Amino acid sequence: MNIAVTGATGTMGRTVIETANDRPDVTVAFGIDQAAEEGPIDGVRVYAPSELEALLEESRPNVLVDFSAPAATLSFVKAAADAGVAVVIGTTGFDEAGLSTLRDASETVPVLKASNFARGVWALLRAVEDAVRAVPGYDIEVTETHHNRKVDAPSGTANTILERIDSVRGEAEKVYGRKGNQPREGDEIGVFARRAGNIRGEHEVLLAGNDEVLTLTHRAESRRVFAEGALDAAVWLAGSHPGWYGFADVLGDA
Numbered sequence: 001m002n003i004a005v006t007g008a009t010g011t012m013g014r015t016v017i018e019t020a021n022d023r024p025d026v027t028v029a030f031g032i033d034q035a036a037e038e039g040p041i042d043g044v045r046v047y048a049p050s051e052l053e054a055l056l057e058e059s060r061p062n063v064l065v066d067f068s069a070p071a072a073t074l075s076f077v078k079a080a081a082d083a084g085v086a087v088v089i090g091t092t093g094f095d096e097a098g099l100s101t102l103r104d105a106s107e108t109v110p111v112l113k114a115s116n117f118a119r120g121v122w123a124l125l126r127a128v129e130d131a132v133r134a135v136p137g138y139d140i141e142v143t144e145t146h147h148n149r150k151v152d153a154p155s156g157t158a159n160t161i162l163e164r165i166d167s168v169r170g171e172a173e174k175v176y177g178r179k180g181n182q183p184r185e186g187d188e189i190g191v192f193a194r195r196a197g198n199i200r201g202e203h204e205v206l207l208a209g210n211d212e213v214l215t216l217t218h219r220a221e222s223r224r225v226f227a228e229g230a231l232d233a234a235v236w237l238a239g240s241h242p243g244w245y246g247f248a249d250v251l252g253d254a
Contacts, residue, residue, distance in 0.1 A: 001025060001026050001027070001062050001063070001234070001235055001238050002026075002027050002028075002029050002059065002060070002061045002062050003020065003026060003027070003028055003029065003061050003062065003063045003064065003065050003231075003234055004028070004029050004030055004031070004032065004052075004055070004056070004059065004061040004063075004064045004065070004085075005017055005020075005028055005030075005031045005032070005044075005064075005065050005066075005067075006031070006032040006033070006049075006052070006064060006065070006066045006067075006068050006072070006073070006076045007032075007033060007066060007067040007068030007069070007072070007091070008031025008032055008033040008041060008044070008046045009031070009033040009034075009035040009036075009038050009041065009046060010033070010067060010068065011147075011149075011223065012067035012090060012223060012226065012227065013031065013033065013041075013067050013068070014041050014042075015223045015224060015226070015227040016065055016067065016227045016230055016231065017031060017041050017042050017044050018041070018042045018227075019224050019227035019228055019231060020227075020231055021042050021043065021044075023231060025235060026231055026234070026235065028044045029055075029059040029061045030044065030045055030046070030047055030055055030059060030061075031044050031045065031046035031047070032046065032047055032048070032049055032051070032052050032055075032076065033046050033048075033049075033068075034048070034049060034072075036048045049072070049075065049076070052076060052079045053079050053082070053083070056079060056080065056083035056085055057083060060083075060085075061085060062085070062086065062234070062238040062239075063085065063086045063087065063088055063234040063237055063238050064076065064077075064080045064085050064086070064087045064088070065087075065088045065090070065230055065231070065234055066087060066088065066089050066090065066091055067090040067091055067230075068091055069091060069093075069151070070091060070093050070094045070095075070098050073089060073091045073094075073098075073102075074098055074101050074102070077089070077101075077102060077105045077111070078101075078105065080105075080109060081105040081108045081109050084108075084109060085109060086109050086110040086111070086112075086234075086237050086238060086240065087105070087109065087110075087111045087112070088112045088113075088230055088233045088234045088237060089102065089111065089112065089113040089114070090114065090117060090226065090230050092115055092152055092155065092156030093151060093152035093156070103244055106242060106243055106244040106245075107242060108242055109242050110237050110240040110241065110242055110243055110245060111243075111244055111245065112233050112236075112237050112245040112246065112247070112249070112250075113244075113245075113246065114229075114230075114233065114246055114247035115155070115156030115157045115159065115160045116156065116157040116160070116201075116226070116229075116247070117225075117226045117227075117228075117229025117230045117232075117233060117247055118201075118218070118220055118225045118226055118229055119225075119229060119251065120218050120220075120225075121157060121203070121218050122247065122248065122251055122253065123218075124161075124203065124205075124216060124217075124218040125160065125161065125164050126253075127216050128161060128164050128165065128205050128216055129164050129165075129167070129168055131205070131207055131214060131216060132164075132165050132168045132169060132207070133168050135207055135209065135210075135214065136169075137209060138207040138208055138209035138210070138214075139184065139207070139208050139209055140165060140172075140189045140190075140205065140206065140207055141189065141190040141191075141192070141205075141206040141208075142154075142158055142161055142162060142165075142189060142190070142191050142192070142203070142204070142205055142206075143191075143192040143193075143194065143203070143204045143206070144157065144158040144192070144193055144194070144201075144202065144203045144204075145193075145194040145195075145196070145199050145201070145202040145203075146193075146194075146195055146199055146200075146201055146202075147195070147196070147197060147198050147199050147200070148195045148196055148197060148198075150195060153193035153195070154176070154191050154192075154193045155193065155201070155203070157201070157203055158191065158193070158203060161203060161205060162174065162189065162191065165189065165205075169187065172186075172187045172188060172189050173185075173186070173187070173188045173189070174188070174189050174191050175188050175189070175190050175191065176191050176192075176193075177190075177191075177192055177193075178190065200219075200220040200221065200222060200223055201219070201220040201226075202217065202218070202219040202220070203217065203218050204216070204217045205217075229247065229250075232250060233247060233250050236249075236250045237250075
C-alpha cells in the first residue's frame with residue numbers, strides 16, 4: 001500500500017516515514033512539509049506544500065497520513081478530498097470550525113481522525129469508563145505530560161479521556177490548573193498539562209474517595225507506537241467507503 005506523509009519533517013512525520021520503511025505492507029510515495037529544503041527523510045523525498053495537488057494526481061497514494069498543524073491539515077485534507085485520496089489525521093488542536101471542515105471532507109473520501117494511535121491508550125479509555133462507573137462520587141483529576149515543543153494543551157488524548165468520563169457521569173466543570181485560594185468544589189475535574197524535555201506522552205487519571213486512591217496511567221516509551229498505530233489505521237482505511245472514522249473502528253471497538 002502506498003501512502004503520502006504531510007508534516008514530514010516534524011517529529012511524528014519523520015517517525016511515520018521511518019516506521020513505514022521497516023514494514024513490508026506500506027510504501028511511502030513522498031513527504032510534504034514547509035521545510036522541504038531539509039532534504040530526503042530515510043530515503044523519502046520531501047516536497048513543498050504547493051506541490052501536493054500535482055503529486056497526489058501523479059502518485060495516486062492510497063492514503064495521506066497527516067501529523068502537521070491544524071491550519072495546514074485543513075489545506076492538505078482539501079487537496080486529498082479533491083484527488084479522491086483517503087486521509088488519516090493525527091493532528092490535534094482543531095476548533096469546532098476546523099472539525100466541521102474535516103467532517104465535510106469525509107462525505108467525499110474516508111477520513112480517520114484520532115487523538116492517539118497507541119493501542120494501550122484505547123485500553124486505558126475502556127478502563128477509565130469502568131473505573132468511573134465503579135466508584136461514583138469519587139474525585140477525579142486528569143494529568144498529561146508531553147515534550148516541551150507540544151503546542152496544544154491539554155492534549156487531544158486528555159480531552160478524549162474527559163469525554164469518556166463525562167459519558168459516564170454527565171458533563172462536569174473542568175478546572176484547568178489551580179492557583180491561590182481555590183478549594184475543590186462539587187463534581188469538578190482538575191486538568192493539568194505538563195511540558196518538559198523529550199517526554200513522548202503520559203496520561204494519568206486519579207480517582208480518590210472513601211479513604212482510597214486509584215490511578216490509571218499510560219506512558220508511551222517511543223513515538224513509534226503512535227506511528228505503528230497510524231500506519232495500521234492507514235492500511236485499514238484504504239479502500240473504505242467515504243465516512244468519518246476513528247481508531248476505535250480499526251480496533252473493532254466502535
